[in-house]
Amino acid sequence: MASPDPGERASRADRAERDLPPRFRSFSPASFTLLVVGAAILIVSIGDVAPSPKQMVDGVPGFGRLVGRMMPPNLDPDFLTRIGFRIVETFQIALVGTVFGVVLSLPIAWLSARGVSPIGGFNFLFKALVSLFRTIPDLVWALLFVASVGLGAVAGTLTIMMDTIGFCGRFFAEAMEDAEKEPQEALSAIGANKLSIAIGALWPDTLPSMINSSLFALEKAVRSSVVLGLVGAGGIGQELKVAFDLFQYRNASTIILVIFLIVLAMEYVTDKLRARIQ
Amino acid sequence: MFDVKVRNAVPPAGDRREEALIRVSGLRKSYDGASMILDGVNLAVSPGERVALIGSNGCGKSTLLKCLIGLHDISGGTVRTLGETFDRAPNAGQRASLRQKTGFVFQKHCLVRRRTVLSNVVHGLLGGKGSWRGFSHATALPEWRQRARDALSEVSLADKAMSRAEALSGGQQQRVAIARALVRRPQLLIADEPAASLDPVSGRKVMDLFVRLCRQHGITLVFTSHDMDHTAEFATRVVALKRGGVLFDKPAGAVQSADLEATFDGVA
Numbered sequence: 316m317a318s319p320d321p322g323e324r325a326s327r328a329d330r331a332e333r334d335l336p337p338r339f340r341s342f343s344p345a346s347f348t349l350l351v352v353g354a355a356i357l358i359v360s361i362g363d364v365a366p367s368p369k370q371m372v373d374g375v376p377g378f379g380r381l382v383g384r385m386m387p388p389n390l391d392p393d394f395l396t397r398i399g400f401r402i403v404e405t406f407q408i409a410l411v412g413t414v415f416g417v418v419l420s421l422p423i424a425w426l427s428a429r430g431v432s433p434i435g436g437f438n439f440l441f442k443a444l445v446s447l448f449r450t451i452p453d454l455v456w457a458l459l460f461v462a463s464v465g466l467g468a469v470a471g472t473l474t475i476m477m478d479t480i481g482f483c484g485r486f487f488a489e490a491m492e493d494a495e496k497e498p499q500e501a502l503s504a505i506g507a508n509k510l511s512i513a514i515g516a517l518w519p520d521t522l523p524s525m526i527n528s529s530l531f532a533l534e535k536a537v538r539s540s541v542v543l544g545l546v547g548a549g550g551i552g553q554e555l556k557v558a559f560d561l562f563q564y565r566n567a568s569t570i571i572l573v574i575f576l577i578v579l580a581m582e583y584v585t586d587k588l589r590a591r592i593q
Numbered sequence: 594m595f596d597v598k599v600r601n602a603v604p605p606a607g608d609r610r611e612e613a614l615i616r617v618s619g620l621r622k623s624y625d626g627a628s629m630i631l632d633g634v635n636l637a638v639s640p641g642e643r644v645a646l647i648g649s650n651g652c653g654k655s656t657l658l659k660c661l662i663g664l665h666d667i668s669g670g671t672v673r674t675l676g677e678t679f680d681r682a683p684n685a686g687q688r689a690s691l692r693q694k695t696g697f698v699f700q701k702h703c704l705v706r707r708r709t710v711l712s713n714v715v716h717g718l719l720g721g722k723g724s725w726r727g728f729s730h731a732t733a734l735p736e737w738r739q740r741a742r743d744a745l746s747e748v749s750l751a752d753k754a755m756s757r758a759e760a761l762s763g764g765q766q767q768r769v770a771i772a773r774a775l776v777r778r779p780q781l782l783i784a785d786e787p788a789a790s791l792d793p794v795s796g797r798k799v800m801d802l803f804v805r806l807c808r809q810h811g812i813t814l815v816f817t818s819h820d821m822d823h824t825a826e827f828a829t830r831v832v833a834l835k836r837g838g839v840l841f842d843k844p845a846g847a848v849q850s851a852d853l854e855a856t857f858d859g860v861a
Contacts, residue, residue: 495706497699497701497703498703498704498705498706500703501697501699501703501704501716501770502716502719504664504692504697505692505697505716505717505719505720505773505777506688506689506692506693506719506720506721507716507719507720507727508719508720510725511719511725511727511728514728514729515705515708515712515716515719515727515728515729516705516708516716519705519706519707519708520705520706520707522707523707
């Protein structure tokens, strides 16, 4: 059989192409409008707040001068001792705030988890509560607690606690929603009440995931507790603020280095713990 | 085509009427309110019997099991199980009584994988007095721990008491599920395809165990199965379900190949 000529082949290919689904989806007018509005917002925002090339170039020598004034870090033993106490306080804020937060997250997550909550459809109330805790930034919580319980570490601990509930409350609830349903149904068939099912089947099943989330929360809490001192909620951040306020840049560089080391150490420890759990 | 008479299948032997442990009359069940998965089922089970429910997938075997003990609400008819009579659903008191007297073994063992074997067996006592302590063997009443340990001995797994459930083989896990059902000393054991998730050897061992323990403790057994060898060997009676009703209800020894063909033929 003679093969078709190139012209006929091309027209066959065109017809076949027309029968196939389009290669790209066409935009609806509404989608196109949204795309244009989004692009416009991005361009205006870049014009308003992004650094210009001139600012970047001018900023480099200034930053270099600042780094120069920070060197060498202050290693005076008295200063290091004072920083050591502040570091311990920072770690205490992170640890106690996280533990309290994790403990409170457990019942809150249970009450908010869809399909598991003992209060049925009213679980949205606790979901909303967890969202509220999560959406308020930690520095705002810190300002609220400094204003209500006063300056110092207690305000920092309460801040970390609220932050942890916002974080763990959500992840614990998701783990509970994804937990194996069959063991829970088996205990329900036996006649176990909701609390027994939660403690007997739900929580053991979700434990690895919850420990994982808790370790992330602790890591996050250490980073957060470092800056809480900037608004007077205790910890090493308070020393950092004083150092910058009084232009003691060598003190500031020591504090930054210590913060870096403590965050690094915490990440190392939590990574190891997570690896062991898995 | 087979003429399947589903609605008026006659309950077996009238002389069992008074002593029936389970009596189901005209049971109807629909999940969506439109199509009936069970439509006029009549069934009577006497104490000590081992009844196998057979039928193709989706014929309502598991649904019937759950309706018998009030785990599912029913849409019509009446159920009398272990002296509790209910239509639609048992009340709270009846439900509690049924749960106390019944053990349930699921197709998948449904154990809490990360808990110890002993804790899983202790779970079988939840729902009773002191229940709040039963979520773990560590917090359970001493008597509960002892009963759980005895139940594990009966399924030859006492040495695995402190192992995690997930560390056991499928057959061993199903034996733990049997111990969990037995620990409440039930009068009635309901098992939904107890050997389905196991290899043939483990499945046979599990069924052997079921029958031995039911004989030993005088427990009535109602189970579903797709394995006709199991039903012939381990059941005293076979009840076949088709198109929402009872197709036949015979002593296990009287079931013929033609009966099985009628049960499974013509069902897509």
